Amino acid sequence: MSYDRFQGQSEAAPHDEPIDVTPPVWAASPDAPDEEEGPRPPLSRRRKIVLGSVAVVGLAGLAAVGIWGGRIISQQDTTMSTPASVAGLQLNSSADAAATADDLKAAFAAGIDLKDSVGAVYTDPAAAERSVLFFGGTALLWSPAKDLDTLFGLVGDESGAVDGVHEVPAGDLGGVMKCGTTSVDGGGNMAVCGWADHGATGMALFPSRSADEAAGLMRQIRDAVQVRD
Incomplete structure (x- = not known):
């Protein structure tokens, strides 16, 4: 928004009416509970699949490293x-x-x-x-x-x-x-x-x-x- 446009809107507003400072309906109320304290929404099916795939790949990588390391230990001497x-x-x-x-x-x-x-x-x-x-x-x-x-x-x-x-x-x-x-x-x-x-x-x-x-x-x-x- 340009400064001229903002200035024009300010001049057009009446000066004798009280300014409404009521927070909009989407604003957080001081008494509203923290979102982290409430129940978390369930993971979507796609997200579960992605996380599961990452876990499987990670475990497979660890297993491969373990096999490789065990082979080195058994063969080095x-x-x-x-x-x-x-x-x-x-x-x-x-x-x-x-x-x-x-x-x-x-x-x-x-x-x-x-x-x-x-x-x-x-x-x-x-x-x-x-x-x-x-x-x-x-x-x-x-x-x-x-x-x-x-x-x-x-x-x-x-x-x-x-x-x-x-x-x-x-x-x-x-x-x-x-x-x-x-x-x-x-x-x-x-x-x-x-x-x-x-x-x-x-x-x-x-x-x-x-x-x-x-x-x-x-x-x-x-x-x-x-x-x-």
Whole structure:
């Protein structure tokens, strides 16, 4: 409302009539009870549905956090070793094998921060060309799948891209396990498998083996080298 309009209304009002100061019917009476003291109106059906949905989502989120936290607690205390024999394979203790294991440890440890790490070459007594090169380590891993993908990327940097990476059953120890293949010098392919959970990760190279065969062997290797406290 403009000032001129307001002023015009004031001049038009008669000056000899009393001003009515009775509060309008909608004004709150001094004796009226506080609205908060009276009964509250029932929630509408739509509001009940919304509030119920929010509660369900909140409880589901808390449950998911609880499961995730429990999984971390159960997996974080892990030790890793390289036993003398694994799944019919024999630990190669030669100087060349030890040097290869050290190279593996250095290459993979550069891409992921580990508390302890191990490396080993396991020889197949039936066929030397099917020896397995293994690397593993322990650490508190918040995102196992992401860390495992990092390891696959490191293998790709060293020997060419790892193709056909896919998830496979991880076995009784849980976590995530994946396998793929990469090319080797002189032609042919080599299977690559790795696993990761919240307490440890491991990867192995399987020359002259298919990815399916390597996956089963990897689960056996993992059961032998990884121990949870």
